[in-house]
Amino acid sequence: MTWQDGWWPYAFIAIAGWLATDIWRWLGVVAGNKLRDDSEALNWVRAVATALVAAVIAKLVLYPTGVLEQSPLWLRTGSVALGAVAFFLFGRKPAIGIATAIAGLASGLWLLGF
Amino acid sequence: MNREEDEQSSLAWFGKGMRGIFSLPAFILMLSFVGFCSLTAQAGIPVQQVVFMTGIVWALPAKVILVGSMMSGANLAAAFLAVSLSSVRLMPMVAALVPELRTSRTPTWLLLFLSHFIAITAWVFAMEKVPKVPRGRRAAFFAGFGITLVATNMLLVAVVYHFVADFPPIVAGCLFFLTPVYFLASIWHSARHPVVYVALLFGLAGGPLFYWLFPEFDILIAGLVGGTLAWLVERLWRQRKEVGA
Structure with missing residues (x-):
């Protein structure tokens, strides 16, 4: 029996996937239940959570997988910068920043012959 | 409401x-x-x-x-x-x-x-x-x-x-x-909350920095170190503003 057959892949996904993620969510509930929503401790938790997500963002842009692995770094950072400029120039609307960054990336990829 | x-x-x-x-x-x-x-x-x-x-x-x-x-x-x-x-x-x-x-x-x-x-x-x-x-x-x-x-x-x-x-x-x-x-x-x-802007910038910088230093635990360390620094910086700034006001 390989991992592709029967119940084993489901058990594998349940243990290595479900348990490994939900444990942290449950611990978060336990920790969050002790925090008052105007406390300095919550401010710190908020800062750590935001910095974690920001680090994930930076890694996705700097070290992507798949097609973008072959794209130049300047194109990816340049597209994000372009999107940021549009975001701040035009009323801080997420849709404008996102559309500009994606349009920048798409035209860059096209010009580079992807 | x-x-x-x-x-x-x-x-x-x-x-x-x-x-x-x-x-x-x-x-x-x-x-x-x-x-x-x-x-x-x-x-x-x-x-x-x-x-x-x-x-x-x-x-x-x-x-x-x-x-x-x-x-x-x-x-x-x-x-x-x-x-x-x-x-x-x-x-x-x-x-x-x-x-x-x-x-x-x-x-x-x-x-x-x-x-x-x-x-x-x-x-x-x-x-x-x-x-x-x-x-x-x-x-x-x-x-x-x-x-x-x-x-x-x-x-x-x-x-x-x-x-x-x-x-x-x-x-x-x-x-x-x-x-x-x-x-x-x-x-x-x-x-x-103002601390979110600071934490976002510190996390963006911390991601690649800690990936370079500790590739195994980069995200965790970037979050803990970057987030704590951001919290300290924002707190200091907030206290200074309160004293100045």
């Missing part, structure tokens, strides 16, 4: 949460799941297992790592460890959201159940929308959004999996890039 809105039932707020499926973040997440389908289809993982992991794991980065472990034939303990490390970040995210969601009467079992639906997209969405919901209805609102989002994406995966022949490279590249760009714009847009 006016009286009339406050008196609407939990069911009505559950319905309003459900309607969050027609929002930019939900749309972008669905596009990311299309990308995930093409990844798993290329990896040769059967569609039933992909639908199962979408519902039971939910967090997309954790699933990408899980699929990577399954492909490389990693053993259960190694896969568990890799997915755990990528998911520690869920703990502070949940801990930051829970005080916004609950009232003094919200049962813990309900929060434990609802926490399953928290991943980056639902977190960003909830942190932005929940303060505008009357406190007593926030759990219902989040449940409506979270459950609908997971169920829709399970359905999406079950259907789209069969159609993802290889995408043109530009489309695949843009699908991948949507996620980081969306996270960035919506966190900045939805920040209600």
